[in-house]
Structures are given as structure tokens and as C-alpha cells.
Amino acid sequence: MNDNNGRVYIRFLGVDDTDDMLDLMLRNRELFEGVCPKRNESFYTREVQAKSIENGIKQKEEDKRYAFGIFQRETDQLIGDISLFEVQRGPHQKCILGYSMDQAHNGKGYMTEAIQLILKFAFEEVGLLRVEAGVMPRNLGSMRVLEKAGFQQEGLARKLLEINGVREDHVLFAMLVEDYLDGLK
Template identity: 35%
Template sequence: MRWTRQLTEDVVLRPVTLDDAAALATAYADSWLHLAPWEPERPASWFTAEGQRREVEAHQRATGEGAGLWLVLVEQTTVVGRVSLTGIVRRAFQSANLGYWTAATHTGRGLMTRAVDAAAAIARDELGLHRLQAGTLLHNVASQRVLRRCGFTEIGVAERYLRIGGRWQDHRLFQRILHD
């Protein structure tokens, strides 16, 4: 499958499909206590297979339009994370925003570092992008470590950048230039 990468012996990074909807709903529900501090508030439907099916359909439309790419980390049939390239802008900019999360059961293994590196390679080599940008909450040191390991550099702080946990919060912004 296009854009698929083997991250470890057991975990594959690949494009999200409609067949992943139930597994995504389970992954979000099972890891919500871990993810909630870093995520926007979500409606109850977010944690259902039908809610995730609607999300995946929207992601697939956006991918088809060249506006983004959504990938899942899968261990056998279990979704253990997600990486997204969103807001792809072409022409002179050739840039996208990077987002990601790991299931609570799979943190601290270097898995997301591998996934972010793989997504950056896809962005550069297959999507022809020049730059990726990512933002983290100021206190999300683990995510900042992933970005730095993957060659991202800090470019500043954006005040009240995203509405996370029900309130506008400052974010530390990073970028990675993919082409010299």
C-alpha cells in the first residue's frame, strides 16, 4: 500500500482506511486519560466506530484533494497511534502541519520518533513538501523531545494557539526543513 512503512517488527505505519474506524474508536477510548491533556474536547460520538468512520471519510476526501495525509500506527489489528499531515499548502510554500499521538500502552518506546521520521520522509520524497511545522503545549516535553530527535527546530511560541482541554493555550512551534 502506498505510503506504508514498517516501523518495528510488529508496528506498521500506513494510510488510515474505513476498516480502521472501530479500532480508532477503541484506541481513543482506551487512551483518553493519556491523550486528553493534549487534545481538543471531543463529543461522545468521537469515541464510536460511526464517529470515527465519518472522520476517516473526511480524511480520505482531503487526502484525495491533496490537502492532507492521515496515517495510523497499527500493531496487528490494533491502532496504537496516528500521524497526520494537514493543511498542505502548495505553490511557493510547499508546507504542512504535523500532528501525532501514541496510545498510552505504547509510549516511551521510540515508536513515535520512527513514525515522525517516516512521515517526514513521505512528505519530502512522495509529496514533494519543503517544510513541516508542529506545535506542542509548552509543558509537553515528551513531544518536544520527539520533534528534536527528528530534526525539528524551535521557531517560537504562539500565544493562545489552539483550544486544548476547553481553553486557548500557548504552543511551542517547531519546523523541519525537508529540502536544502
């Protein structure tokens, strides 16, 4: 997804992105491990990153997950990733949004731009009606990003996910297609 006016663009990850994705994960390991479920040591290998990208391609074909890289337009450098996962069709027509950004690029508005691009994809291209996201209450930066992107806070899911061996609460946010369309006016 490319908005020629933005400072970032997103595109589906391919096997050619394996080394860049591994580098991103290694550079940001400490940061990401503080907000993501526990990862095995093998996660930080080229083989596992390649397999993850291959799985993402397969899941895209199955309409289950859409995994994108976030690239800085000026340099074409991979600076983060963003995905729509747990896609549910039928009466739900929803998914969960996940994302991470290289700590060297945090606080510059890049993630807000990337979220706007992926919402365009979710609502305009694959026809979803709801995009959900969950954030630990202590992750204030991520909550601000979602709010700036137009998400609305809906509640608290107690002990939703295990992070570093601890069940963590998550503040739940959602964007509806109506909210998205209203934001375009």
C-alpha cells in the same frame, strides 16, 4: 509507508480500521483530551470514527490532509495515528504534523520512527518543503520526540489553541526539506 527495518509502519487509514481507531481513542481518552481540542461525546462513537476516516480519504484525494495509522510491525496492532494536515501548496509547500500514541506504547521510540516515515512521505512523495508542529510547553515528551526526529524549535505561539476551555501556548517546531536531506547523509 513501510521501512522493513523499523518496529512500526504507517499506512493510510481505511474504513476497515474504524473499530480499532475507536478502541484506541476510548482507551486513551483521558490522555488525548489533555492535549487535544475539546471533542464532543459523539466523537467516541463508531459512526463518527468511520466518518472521520472517510473524510481523511477524501482529503487525501484533494491533497489537503494525509492521515495514517501507526502499526506495530510485530502484531499489526494500531497503536497510534499520524497526519499531515492543512497542506498548503503554491509558494508555501508546507503542512502541519499531528500525532498521537497509545499510552501503553509511549516512551519506546515508536513515534520517532513514525515521524521519520511520514517525513519521507512528505518530502519525497508529495513534494512538501516544510513540515511544522506545535506542542504545549508542558508536553515535554512530545517536544523530545520532535527534537529526536530532527525538528528545530522556532518560537512560541501564545494562546494558539484552545485545549479543555483554555487557550494554550504552543512551542513551534519545523523541519525543512534541507534538514531532512542533511539527516540522510
